[in-house]
Amino acid sequence: MSTTLREQVPSPLDTASDLTLVDRAADGDVRSFEVIVRRYGPLMRVYASRVLGSNDEMDDVVQESFITAWQQLSTLEDGRAVKSWLMRIVSRKSIDRVRARRKHANIDLSEPAAPEHQSPHRLAEAGSQTEALSRVLADLPEDQRRCWMLRELAECSYGEIAEELDLPVSTVRGLLARARKTLLREMEEWR
Amino acid sequence: MTSPDEPFVAFDLDSSDRELAHLAGHTIEELSDYLDRGRTPPDPTIDDSPECQIALRSLQRLRTVQRSLLSSDIERESERSDGWVRSVLQHINLEAHSGRDIPIEHPSPTARLVVTEGAVRGILRATGDEVSNIIIGRCRLDGDVSEPGAPITIRVHAAICQGENIPAKATELRRALYAALDDHTDLSIAAIDITIRDLYLRPATPPSESEK
Numbered sequence: 001m002s003t004t005l006r007e008q009v010p011s012p013l014d015t016a017s018d019l020t021l022v023d024r025a026a027d028g029d030v031r032s033f034e035v036i037v038r039r040y041g042p043l044m045r046v047y048a049s050r051v052l053g054s055n056d057e058m059d060d061v062v063q064e065s066f067i068t069a070w071q072q073l074s075t076l077e078d079g080r081a082v083k084s085w086l087m088r089i090v091s092r093k094s095i096d097r098v099r100a101r102r103k104h105a106n107i108d109l110s111e112p113a114a115p116e117h118q119s120p121h122r123l124a125e126a127g128s129q130t131e132a133l134s135r136v137l138a139d140l141p142e143d144q145r146r147c148w149m150l151r152e153l154a155e156c157s158y159g160e161i162a163e164e165l166d167l168p169v170s171t172v173r174g175l176l177a178r179a180r181k182t183l184l185r186e187m188e189e190w191r
Numbered sequence: 192m193t194s195p196d197e198p199f200v201a202f203d204l205d206s207s208d209r210e211l212a213h214l215a216g217h218t219i220e221e222l223s224d225y226l227d228r229g230r231t232p233p234d235p236t237i238d239d240s241p242e243c244q245i246a247l248r249s250l251q252r253l254r255t256v257q258r259s260l261l262s263s264d265i266e267r268e269s270e271r272s273d274g275w276v277r278s279v280l281q282h283i284n285l286e287a288h289s290g291r292d293i294p295i296e297h298p299s300p301t302a303r304l305v306v307t308e309g310a311v312r313g314i315l316r317a318t319g320d321e322v323s324n325i326i327i328g329r330c331r332l333d334g335d336v337s338e339p340g341a342p343i344t345i346r347v348h349a350a351i352c353q354g355e356n357i358p359a360k361a362t363e364l365r366r367a368l369y370a371a372l373d374d375h376t377d378l379s380i381a382a383i384d385i386t387i388r389d390l391y392l393r394p395a396t397p398p399s400e401s402e403k
Contacts, residue, residue, distance in 0.1 A: 012320075012324075012352070017350065019328070023348055024316060027309070028287070028290075029313070034276065037279055037280070042269045046268055062279075063282060067279070067282055070287060071284070073288075130256055130259050130263060133253075180219055180250075
């Protein structure tokens with residue numbers, strides 16, 4: 001059973017702001033870093049799993065992201081921006097992982113490069129609207145999905161997305177518009 | 192207006208002209224931004240167009256579904272066992288933030304003892320955490336810490352619990368920090384500057400990320 005409750009002692013750090021936590025963590029405070037990990041790790045995991053479509057790789061990617069974050073915390077100028085900073089790190093690491101996977105796939109042509117869209121939890125919910133959205137998202141062209149996720153999950157601005165994906169802002173707008181229209185059009189059919 | 196059986200033409204992918212024509216000169220993107228802004232300032236060309244209203248309703252619906260997908264995803268991830276958190280913490284390099292070495296006097300001429308700047312910051316944080324309703328943020332040791340006796344100014348950022356008396360808390364914290372530094376280091380402290388930068392809420396109940 002997965003009912004192992006966290007032995008989490010309530011601490012004032014749990015309610016501390018991102019700014020305070022980042023300041024402390026950048027000074028080497030592991031406990032504050034742990035609060036950050038718990039606060040944003042689940043969202044980062046969701047993000048990575050949507051890019052990668054696999055749980056075992058997601059663990060690695062999220063862990064690598066946090067190790068990078070820990071090392072580079074002092075370069076983060078505004079601790080209040082830690083959420084989108086972390087999301088961009090995990091986005092980059094996830095994309096790297098997909099690229100690496102593709103390289104292997106080129107060697108072994110029998111390996112499909114696309115992520116597996118039908119993980120068990122999604123099938124369990126089949127029929128619901130969220131399940132439908134999940135499926136449509138997985139089927140979006142990769143560049144559209146990346147833009148959409150940076151916008152909607154990571155809450156990045158258009159400018160940040162453009163910088164992250166090394167694309168002109170106008171292209172990002174175009175990709176997002178297409179993604180949104182596809183989602184809207186598909187949703188029309190769920191009624 | 193579209194019949195219920197036909198897809199709404201504005202959601203067509205390859206016809207920006209048709210999109211504009213069917214949304215009173217607007218694009219889905221503009222409508223989405225309008226929704227982001229909370230429909231302010233009100234734009235009558237959007238609010239009075241039935242087609243735009245259909246599109247806005249769809250956008251709103253998409254958002255609702257999107258939000259519930261995200262919150263169920265996050266809930267699932269939050270409920271997972273804690274192993275991954277522990278694994279992250281085990282793999283970070285604890286030396287990464289240790290900073291400069293600070294010499295400590297010792298009677299033996301052959302002994303060379305140092306404490307790291309990171310350890311002193313740890314002492315400052317731990318001391319601050321003992322003071323109720325205050326959380327220490329960033330700590331800086333200004334001055335040449337490698338030179339015994341050189342004057343060092345400690346600069347500390349802190350967050351304070353809402354409703355506390357700030358000057359009184361700062362005094363209490365400063366006193367505690369002086370005592371701790373005196374106990375654990377040979378630093379000669381010129382001043383301890385405390386900047387209250389942040390407020391936080393009293394942790395009455397442990398917060399739950401999934402309760403949104």
